Amino acid sequence: MSVVFALATPPAKSAICVFRVSGHGCLDKIKQITGCELKRARTFYLRSFLDAGGGVIDNVGVVFFKGPNSYTGEDSFEVYAHGSLGVMSLIVDVFKGLGFDEAPPGEFTKRAFLNNKISLNEAEAVVDIIDSSSRESVYLSSKSLSGTFTDLVVGFSKKIDFLRMGVEGEIDFSDEGEDFLDGALVGGLKKIVVDFSLFVDGCVNKKHYSSKNKVLFVGPVNSGKSSVFNRLLGFERALVSSVAGTTRDLVESELFYSDASFSLLDSAGIRETDDLIESRGISIALEQIEGADVVVGIFDSFDKNVLNKFSKLTKGKKYLTVYNKLDLGPPNQEVFDCLVSAKTGEGFGELKNKLASFFKVFDRSDYSFLVRDRHISLFNSSLKCLKDALLKIEEGGGLELVAEDLRLARGFLDEVVGVKTSDSLLGDIFSNFCIGK
């Protein structure tokens, strides 16, 4: 089977991250990655991790396992690197450059099962993973990359199919006296390349935010949102002051807890205000509710009207109400999900658990991040093929090579929009052109 890799630790900033690589022939590449040979299996080596040009990306730990004595039963190795997102993405690039594939969910366990390393019971669990992952990936993709994500990709694949119809028609039915391309190939291709590039760029930008679970803090001014935010992070990220209306911009930071990664967003307290900048901050906060996965309301007193107002604002979102400043005394009504004190740290264990529980679906593994990353890399590969096709036409290369680039470009979208069989492609040709003697 091919060589696959996956990030075994969550795709969030952390002390270290671990990559697993498995598959026949992967050990031969260690030398390329680290610049030297490793002698003994199951031994921890400290080495430099090199990029394709030989530059050092990070100092890492490497351990290799000789099949069948490994988790998957295949030759495999693990890389322990520093857990910054930058390092992770560079390592991913190197692996891809070596021809490794990103492992789909459950791949390692599947291989372990196929190589007799784990029992049927464990394998059944993998079936569940694969099963849920396919459901989840649909959920994730449609959610994270805007609601129309799938529609957009389907749209692009249809455009590619349309070009393929012309090109394949021109190849297979060249003596039919039909003009399949109608001079529209180059124009059509250019347009797709431009539109698709914009789309992929958009995905990459969105991914930055949407790859994590977004937790938005809202609440009345001065209720202690920034204080709770800082306490959760463990350091002073947001400015805290006794002046109401301190936080005006959105403040974002990452938190990693119990297998899940969050992106915490502190926002401006909500109140009626004449201050232009502050009111802009408030409207940003309200907009953010739209894109948040979970909204946490922070209150420092019980006021039925205020609570109602907030629950209305967050309609439809997962919503957690938190009473802060517990050290000053409990609320006079037991309506809050959580009671904390940002000052003493009381109640934060429970708050974190409650937050993590919202993300149960995601906490199993890496794919909330990787599935999306996989999509983007598929799009990029597809885009590259479209550009190659354009180049081929400009160079005057054969139409069969243009056809091949288009076929490959379309193939990369299969995973998102499904396979287009040659038969249905031919069907399109027959219904659009008058073919046949």
Place this chain on the structure above:
Amino acid sequence: MDKFDVIVVGGGHAGVEAAHAVSRAGMVCALITFDKTKIGQMSCNPAIGGLGKSHIVREIDAMGGIMPLATDMSGIQYRTLNTRKGDAVQALRVQCDRKLYKEAIQKIIKQTDIYLIEAEVTDLIIDKSFVKGVIANGKEVKAKKTILTTGTFLNGLMYTGSEVTKGGRVGDDSAIPLSKKLYDLKLPMGRLKTGTPARITMSSLNLSVMEEQPGEKPTPFMSLTNQAQEHQKQMPCYITRTNKNTHKIISENTHLSAMYSGNISGIGPRYCPSIEDKVFKFSSKDSHQIFIEPEGIGIDLIYPNGISTSLPKKAQQEFIRSIEGMENAEITEYGYAVEYDFIDPRTNKKTLETTFLKDFYLAGQINGTTGYEEAAAQGLVAGINATLSIQNKDPFILNRDEAYIGVLIDDLTTHGITEPYRMFTSRAEHRLLLSQNNAEQRLLTKAYNLNLIKKERYQNYLKREEAYKNFVKNTLEKTKIKTFLNKNNDTVTLEEKRSLYSILTRPDVEENKLIKIQEDEKVFFKRASVEIKYKGYIDKQLREINKNKKQNNKKIPSSIDYKNISGLSNEVVEKLTQSNPETIGSAAKIEGVTPAAINLILINIKKLELQKINA
């Protein structure tokens, strides 16, 4: 002879190729067919090759088959299609003399020890689930293996307007008892249809107003084996067109066409529409091209390619006479549609042995294909596999990346058909690997190991390959130059001397003016420049193929029940159940089957294997 090794039923293109393959491999074969004089008959248009099809013929050639030989013995016009595109999608099309083609096939068959039996096969001899032979003209004929290649003859019905005639081809019988027998066996069968145009005397046409289409010069050969042989006298084809008046006549009569009157239930090929179809569906076009193809040397008959029809005779005559140059056309035989039975090819294994009866193979149009080449390829595969099975050897299966024949068989047996199946190059995802010019490189070693070609041919081939390697090494890699001419005829000067090999990788170089190549090395040069141009793409494809090779070749046990695999969608379960793919690779090709679904299947296969061990 009380028992043959193999019986082949049907003397069409599938039948003769099957019988010949069996006899090449040294087995005793009987060929049973209605009429000996019609062996090798071209039912429709007298041409071999064309896009996707010449690829198949060259593969048959590399396997030692007879279609390419007969083609060259009867070819009267050769044309390479797609010359402005690259090597992989170029195709040779040969217009044949219908009579000479048939005679050539019959001559080749007579040179073998194949037993020819002129009879109608009406029944199969079945013992439990094994086919032991057939009943021909009421007598038992027994064999270890039986191959059925009955073409369009199973319950064949021909339609012209409201007239219906029994027969699989004009002037021939219809195989009705055998069809009934197969229906009684409750096989998954269906009806398909196809059509053919009227035949017209050449002398009645005014060819001078038509565009003449001469053959290619120098005239190439279809078969790579007998290059020294002489060609038949070459003849041109002609091109004319339908016009508004033609379309008006057709429109007025469409309701009388057999195809439109609702008499025919069979599904016709969309790429071979009748002229009434073309006029109806593409009403915005007011003219369609017609190729006037001579039926043969000294035969006063042409085949008007492009106006296949099942209109009533009167309407046929009227619309044909409205076409430029055909005003006085004398019709000798009217066009008709033919409807016939086929058996769902998904019930076949990749050896073309059926799963419902053992020692029983189906090949050719009976499997839902159309075209001589597709039929011949299947005959070859069935013949080889019947032989191998008798010899207790591993089956012969070509992969999709090895041959168009592999694509054909895989498509048929895993996806089945929705209309008569014809090969197109776009069906082959590894098209760039499968040129009509590299069939020997792909298949000759296999053919030699299967005893299908003579040792001498194989040794010559090995010598040629060696010479080619030397040419690349000694001429292309060692010769270094600094300047060359580009496609605009400008001189390009390089910074330093580069090898011819590396210069050929450039898209702008004018290959024909790069160096002076000796006549006998021209083929090598052309081949090298193609290989260099494709290298990047082919490497990519090979990587892809090798990546999944082991997984793709993994057999799916027939005991698998897709319904029991949790996680597969109902739609995918249904498709997989219908297709019943033999391997993971085939399963992955089915529309809607995702990589995740493949993983689920793999895990379940393993589960079945474990259960077997534990049981």
